[in-house]
Amino acid sequence: MPAEHYDAVVVGSGFGGAVAAYRLAAAGLSVVVLERGRAFPPGAFPRSPAEMGKAFWDPREGLYGMYDVWSFGGCDSVVASGLGGGSLIYANVMLRKDEHWFVHEEQIAAGGYESWPVTRADLDPHYDAVERMLGVSPYPLDHPAFDVPKTRAMQDAAAELGLEWRLPPLAISFAPGRGAEPGIGLPIAEPSYGNVHGVTRRTCRLCGECDIGCNDGSKNSLDHTYLSAARHHGAELRTLHQARAIRPRPGGGYEVDYVRHRPKRGSGTIGCDRLVLAAGTYGTTYLLLKSRAELTGLSGTLGTRFSGNGDLLAFLLRAKDRTRTRPIDASRGPVITSAIRLADDADGPRESGRGAYIEDGGYPAFVDWLVEGADVGNEIGRAARFIAERVRALVTRDTNLSAEVAGLLGGGELSASSLPLLGMGRDVPDGELRLRGGRLDVEWNQQASDEYYGRLRATMRRIADVLGAEHAGMPSWLGKRIITVHPLGGAPMGRHPGEGVCDAYGEVFDHPGLFIADGAALPGPVGANPSLTIAALADRMSTRLLERRPVATRQRKEGQVDMSVGTGRVPAHPHAEAHGLASAGHGERTSLSFSEEMSGHIALGVDDPRSGDLAERSHGGRCTFRLTISIEDLDRFLAEPEHLARAEGWVDADFVGGRRPVERGWFNLFTSGGAPDRREMRYRLWFTGADGLPRTLAGWKDVHHGPATRLWLDTSTLFTRVMWGHVPEGEDGEAEVAGAGTLHIQPMDLAATLKSFHTQGPHGIAALARFGRFFVGQLWDVYGPG
Structure with missing residues (x-):
């Protein structure tokens, strides 16, 4: 047993690790974060050429900087190292994955398919939670102090080309506080949890330095937000600690071997009940590949589904805005301010091709060396040395190029008339990560994605034409290679081990x-x-982990743990523990889940869905919900008379402001209806309308004895009320009813529901059969003869 033991160890402090550390620590677990890089408070980021030459990660060469540069067979890649992970050097864009891009069983030419076992509806509540924590807002373009030429140029180009343009949400503080007037260089009010660096932050100065570290602290990066909050709740943040190996611990839990880089090199082992791997695509996959012998039974899909998120970098040289009278001045503003969206054939039958985004870039940034290479000039010597090192790397299979890139970087500056364009989108995830001679390697090329990249490049050339610019792709001495800052995949999620x-x-x-x-x-x-x-998925993961934690997990010294941390979607049902919604440990449990969609009408001003007085439907209109029903412990679910499960998803109705995420939801299957031959299926969904007011959708399916011909009608009709407030079970009589009506499931939706059934745990097929026998048996008790 290691001398050190924690409830949870989190490896990495990027968008997954930071979210997990905060959620788990705030819920009362003992948490330690192992981050291989060091902390970078505002003012500590490198700026001079000499400092930038040391800003790379390669401990073998004595480099402990932010940029970790890799070269593989089909691509080069830049990732981050430091407290806050990728948030230190990313460009702050907080776009949600498009709803239709959560593809299901989309064929891949090389074999297999891309399939997302989550939906946009599953993630929307967690997107909301992350956006609140990171304080996102669109770039304030209409404010006089923030009107920048490059943003207007992108807006004009999109308008002329008939493309969709938007100001995406950015995790940047443009104002000193929530609801305050934007301003440049103003002191930012610290949150209640403080700041891990103890340095005053200031609002954005429009300096274009987002990707080389914000020395003003204007970026709402993870060290200023989630990690500061995690430390406030007791999490330990250990920098310059790099995980080297993981293995199961006899009796349960895991052990992590790590090395400490500085101030004095050493090593150690730490034990935990739960282990969260968040070391990035390369780091996490590498740990799993190295630990495959110890982690027996890992899926054969380990290493697969690698992609670069469609990243493509191009430059518009000597570009001007549409007046052709002044430079674009890409150095003014955040690195990214706006985005052009290219539609995807998944969006609908009128679209074709794989979707993408094109965003304006800024400088200085970590890609400056590439920009200079597009017009090499007097830098031939450094470029030649870099090529020589690349040849050596290919021969020796040494895939880490951080030290070589550090030597290539010079002190030159970008021309104020050039505009980087950053593209990303739905490339084909057919790459594979593997170990070669003990080192990480990637087998991937862009051949399957040629059509996607061709479309992206063609659109960038059209933008260049509109702006009167010269289009330049990758420097010729780098060859036709893809540079990605968004490597994804390697340990993909799926519905079963054969898929992920x-x-x-x-x-x-x-x-x-x-x-x-x-x-x-x-x-x-x-x-x-x-x-x-990534952050939203981590938030969702944390909710599940906390629901399943052992009851004996230690409580915080301040008193009872508040289980409503984060998204607040841990069920608050008074009998949640008894019904398995927060049951103890994994043990031999088998869980089951399925999805259901229902739609119909709600009439405002009507309080009885059976009154027949639904003539006022036009005052309410259509209402739809889509839910994922999750049964954490099927044995307990079948044994308990209330048959209670968790409901997640969304409610969509015009009278509540469109699609609204379910904040908490409960589902009862075939609970007692007050008579031996009567059952009810009950739904209770808490959500908040666009007006900020809480509401409850409560409904029941009345399954009662009668001719078998009524079976479909009874089980597909939901009598529904929408009430003001979040109304607990048993208090409907005191609640104010906003409207009532009926919702129905359609035959095609029923087919989708049947297809969605999924089990996890031992004996899944047998568990599904038990559930089926229970369902059919209940119907027989109600509709059978007798």
């Missing part, structure tokens, strides 16, 4: 308590910038 390494909540199949919370878990490209989706 982990389930839809990030838990590794057949290894309870081992979770993946970073880009490695994604089964394909996000299409948009992936940071928000």
